[in-house]
Amino acid sequence: MKLPIDRFKELRTPFYCYDLSLLRSTLQVIKDEIAGYPFVVHYALKANANPVILNEIVKTDIGADLVSGNEIMTALEAGFSPIRMAYAGVGKTDWEIETGIDNDIYCFNVESVPEIAVINEIAARKGKIAGIAIRVNPDIDAHTHQYITTGTATDKFGIDIHNLDDVVDMARNLSNVHLRGLHFHIGSQITSIEPFMLLCERINEIVEHYEKMGVNFEMIDVGGGLGVDYKNPEENPIAPFHDFFNVFKQRLKLRQGQTVHFELGRSIVAQCGVLISRVMFVKENSIKKFVILDAGMTDLIRPALYHAHHKIVNLTTKAKEIDTYDVVGPICESSDVFSNDEKLPITRRGDIVAILTAGAYGESMASRYNMRDLPQSHFIKS
Numbered sequence: 001m002k003l004p005i006d007r008f009k010e011l012r013t014p015f016y017c018y019d020l021s022l023l024r025s026t027l028q029v030i031k032d033e034i035a036g037y038p039f040v041v042h043y044a045l046k047a048n049a050n051p052v053i054l055n056e057i058v059k060t061d062i063g064a065d066l067v068s069g070n071e072i073m074t075a076l077e078a079g080f081s082p083i084r085m086a087y088a089g090v091g092k093t094d095w096e097i098e099t100g101i102d103n104d105i106y107c108f109n110v111e112s113v114p115e116i117a118v119i120n121e122i123a124a125r126k127g128k129i130a131g132i133a134i135r136v137n138p139d140i141d142a143h144t145h146q147y148i149t150t151g152t153a154t155d156k157f158g159i160d161i162h163n164l165d166d167v168v169d170m171a172r173n174l175s176n177v178h179l180r181g182l183h184f185h186i187g188s189q190i191t192s193i194e195p196f197m198l199l200c201e202r203i204n205e206i207v208e209h210y211e212k213m214g215v216n217f218e219m220i221d222v223g224g225g226l227g228v229d230y231k232n233p234e235e236n237p238i239a240p241f242h243d244f245f246n247v248f249k250q251r252l253k254l255r256q257g258q259t260v261h262f263e264l265g266r267s268i269v270a271q272c273g274v275l276i277s278r279v280m281f282v283k284e285n286s287i288k289k290f291v292i293l294d295a296g297m298t299d300l301i302r303p304a305l306y307h308a309h310h311k312i313v314n315l316t317t318k319a320k321e322i323d324t325y326d327v328v329g330p331i332c333e334s335s336d337v338f339s340n341d342e343k344l345p346i347t348r349r350g351d352i353v354a355i356l357t358a359g360a361y362g363e364s365m366a367s368r369y370n371m372r373d374l375p376q377s378h379f380i381k382s
């Protein structure tokens, strides 16, 4: 991604800059990888719901993966088709369930027995049949950060695999839900394919178990979670989709007519976005030097929330000499730190820096804490 520093100098910082060409190439790679397979990709809007980004994604045949009623509305406004919408979440309100049913979304990914009962009841009241998939907690450790692992027995997500028989039985006997299949999502920022291989094995076992009981599923939703390269984003601007989809092509035993659904968020949008910020001050104490940015955790919370590290580049200076800085934001929180002991060229007040790989869970998690303005967004086509 080539960043137009001359243009940035004129703009009010901080802001997100998105490279739409990179987003398009990413979407094209996904399209090529799934061609010829009964695979449906849903984009997880929670990663980034910027309307310009959604407008690019909706032009492909990608569906939407949603986690709230407002996300259903946003996806509809952006032009996503309801027959390609899946809606997950452990706590869906009645209004959110009604919104999904009124718009005939493809599938509710259900996470508890009481939720199935409520969906059935609301659908019955409306004279409709709601498509559901049971979110199974497969008890697989995705070896990712504890806040973004979702598929082990201690996580709040999904239905315990040990109770699955009863829940499948219950869902099949309700008149206003249609059990389409099973849903899995084991975590996020998964950088090895091993957890996905384990997931395929687990799914094969489960599907076979139900087949023996005469229960067939029309779809399997394997969730998302494919990781991106935060360390070397310039070398790896596109996530390893080939290896990822290959695992499922090779290892998942598909039944006649069955479709496989993927819910990808981060891997679609992370690399196409950077957060651009200005250095306000450089200050020094007896042990440290601090680079104080005008961007903070209200613009990009991942470092404060998950101890995530984003690569930081000083776009202004060509200085060869390196120094070590703590790069921090202006918010009144000690966790408002982008990086400790970051090696940067000698950095000065007024320099423009780019925080890379910020397209996913950046703008969408921005807040107005400290009454700050929300970050703006700009777009380039490199």
Ligand SMILES: *Cc1c(COP(=O)(O)O)cnc(C)c1O
Residues within 6 Å of the ligand: 044, 046, 047, 065, 067, 088, 185, 187, 188, 189, 223, 224, 225, 226, 263, 264, 265, 266, 267
């Ligand atoms: C967040 C989420 C996703 C997307 O995860 P990524 O790691 O961004 O790919 C997919 N499915 C569900 C149910 C989610 O909650």
